[in-house]
Amino acid sequence: MSSSLSLNPCLDLRDALRVGAVVFVASIFGIYTAPPGVLAAFWPTNAVLVGLLLRRGHPPRTAHWLAAVTGYVVADLVMGHGWPKTLMLTSTNLMGVTVCWQLLARLPDEYRGLRHPRSMLRFVLVAMSGAAAAGVGGSVIHPALYGGTPAYGFLFWFSTELVNYIAILPVLLTMPDLVRRLTGLRRRGDWHLWRGGRAEYAAPLAAFAGSLWLGTQLGGPGVIAYPIPAMLWCALTYSLFATAGITLLFSMWTLLAIASGALVIGAPVDTPQAVMSLRVGVTLTALAPLAVASVMVARNELLARLQHAASHDPLTQVLNRGGFLARAEDLLAAPAAWPAAVLMMDIDFFKKVNDTHGHAAGDDVLTGFARLASSCLRSGDVLGRLGGEEFAVLLPGCSVDDAHAIAERICEAFAAQPIPLAGGARLHATVSIGLGCWTIPGTPVGTMLSQADGALYDAKHAGRNRVALAQTPTIDTAFVFR
Numbered sequence: 001m002s003s004s005l006s007l008n009p010c011l012d013l014r015d016a017l018r019v020g021a022v023v024f025v026a027s028i029f030g031i032y033t034a035p036p037g038v039l040a041a042f043w044p045t046n047a048v049l050v051g052l053l054l055r056r057g058h059p060p061r062t063a064h065w066l067a068a069v070t071g072y073v074v075a076d077l078v079m080g081h082g083w084p085k086t087l088m089l090t091s092t093n094l095m096g097v098t099v100c101w102q103l104l105a106r107l108p109d110e111y112r113g114l115r116h117p118r119s120m121l122r123f124v125l126v127a128m129s130g131a132a133a134a135g136v137g138g139s140v141i142h143p144a145l146y147g148g149t150p151a152y153g154f155l156f157w158f159s160t161e162l163v164n165y166i167a168i169l170p171v172l173l174t175m176p177d178l179v180r181r182l183t184g185l186r187r188r189g190d191w192h193l194w195r196g197g198r199a200e201y202a203a204p205l206a207a208f209a210g211s212l213w214l215g216t217q218l219g220g221p222g223v224i225a226y227p228i229p230a231m232l233w234c235a236l237t238y239s240l241f242a243t244a245g246i247t248l249l250f251s252m253w254t255l256l257a258i259a260s261g262a263l264v265i266g267a268p269v270d271t272p273q274a275v276m277s278l279r280v281g282v283t284l285t286a287l288a289p290l291a292v293a294s295v296m297v298a299r300n301e302l303l304a305r306l307q308h309a310a311s312h313d314p315l316t317q318v319l320n321r322g323g324f325l326a327r328a329e330d331l332l333a334a335p336a337a338w339p340a341a342v343l344m345m346d347i348d349f350f351k352k353v354n355d356t357h358g359h360a361a362g363d364d365v366l367t368g369f370a371r372l373a374s375s376c377l378r379s380g381d382v383l384g385r386l387g388g389e390e391f392a393v394l395l396p397g398c399s400v401d402d403a404h405a406i407a408e409r410i411c412e413a414f415a416a417q418p419i420p421l422a423g424g425a426r427l428h429a430t431v432s433i434g435l436g437c438w439t440i441p442g443t444p445v446g447t448m449l450s451q452a453d454g455a456l457y458d459a460k461h462a463g464r465n466r467v468a469l470a471q472t473p474t475i476d477t478a479f480v481f482r
């Protein structure tokens with residue numbers, strides 16, 4: 001969410017109302033699904049509220065907290081709880097939410113988004129702290145409202161909140177990727193529901209579904225762990241968000257299937273203690289795939305950064321020689337890439353620029369040229385810095401006339417636009433370009449570059465600041481255009 005939201009009271013109010021409405025709907029859901037006369041065991045409201053407050057671009061305001069309190073209170077009153085019970089439940093809910101939100105909001109972004117290898121450890125500690133805060137409230141209100149000891153009240157609230165936070169919050173914490181995708185604000189490498197082809201995508205999900213089904217057929221206490229290998233496979237294949245969704249599904253399915261008798265574990269789950277133990281156990285089981293998915297995200301982000309560093313020139317940020325050659329070979333493997341043209345470009349008298357204005361000014365000229373050349377290219381063209389002041393462009397699917405027009409545009413635009421230097425001065429520079437165009441598919445990139453380099457030599461010798469055409473198998477006369 002943009003920071004303008006915080007400056008716009010109307011938008012802030014609308015946002016707060018949305019928070020209140022979500023709290024109300026989630027609370028009604030929790031109350032409806034609770035067994036009669038007992039406190040709701042699946043209570044998504046608190047985890048959803050924490051997730052909502054964290055997903056906003058800036059801290060919640062008083063209006064958001066007031067809207068949340070109103071959502072809790074109205075839901076309880078609508079469902080027939082009196083004021084004393086409503087206030088006790090609401091304050092206990094808010095104790096847990098406040099602690100959980102405070103602690104998560106203080107975590108660095110990558111920990112909060114579960115994108116750090118150790119983020120799951122911190123996340124579990126935060127979830128336990130939030131659950132413990134709710135447990136403290138529960139130890140006071142539970143005996144008064146439902147009977148039992150304060151210790152039981154603590155344990156019931158602690159276990160319920162722990163399960164809800166661990167099962168639901170990861171989905172919400174990784175959800176911003178989905179929001180960015182839906183709103184078109186996509187970042188490189190940000191969203192991959194899966195990594196790989198279609199079969200690779202479908203297989204882990206099928207294994208997960210199969211393991212759930214197998215559990216219903218075989219029964220016994222071990223069946224709870226049957227889906228773990230499939231969930232680990234999902235974590236290695238799908239995005240963190242998808243994995244979080246799958247682990248939530250696992251927790252809900254396992255608990256519901258045991259409750260309904262579809263999954264027979266052979267042990268009685270007929271005391272509140274046994275129910276609590278089962279719920280916490282099932283949810284903690286789901287932490288393993290989540291931790292693997294977190295490690296995968298961190299690993300993939302690191303790999304992407306390394307790959308970028310290995311294939312790009314740190315000064316101009318265009319491809320380096322290795323990156324250019326690899327990309328060119330990839331592109332030229334497609335028949336549609338032919339005819340293909342190559343431009344070899346070399347900044348004129350660049351040594352003099354360095355000697356006269358200093359190395360930093362030379363660097364400014366290089367970055368200025370890379371920027372300008374990029375702006376003259378079509379999408380799909382590839383620009384690389386082959387070394388020093390020498391750049392190359394691959395123009396796939398480009399006729400010699402179009403390639404010549406692009407080369408002329410770069411040459412003229414560079415000569416016409418002086419480069420602003422750090423001290424405020426402006427520096428005029430020119431570039432010479434050798435151009436080749438090949439119609440025969442399969443011509444090696446190295447051959448194309450060296451023939452275009454020959455034309456660049458011609459351009460330099462004809463006086464620089466010009467474009468020269470290479471001799472290629474289809475064009476057999478080398479000449480200088482101007």
Ligand SMILES: Nc1nc2c(ncn2[C@@H]2O[C@H](COP(=O)(O)OP(=O)(O)OP(=O)(O)O)[C@@H](O)[C@H]2O)c(=O)[nH]1
Nearest residue numbers: 346347348349350351352354359360362363388389
């Ligand atoms: N500032 C800067 N200079 C570089 C960099 N890489 C190479 N150079 C310099 O680029 C210059 C290249 O000079 P030459 O190859 O003699 O070519 P030129 O002066 O451009 O002459 P012509 O190409 O014949 O027009 C050398 O002085 C290198 O030190 C760089 O990253 N930054």
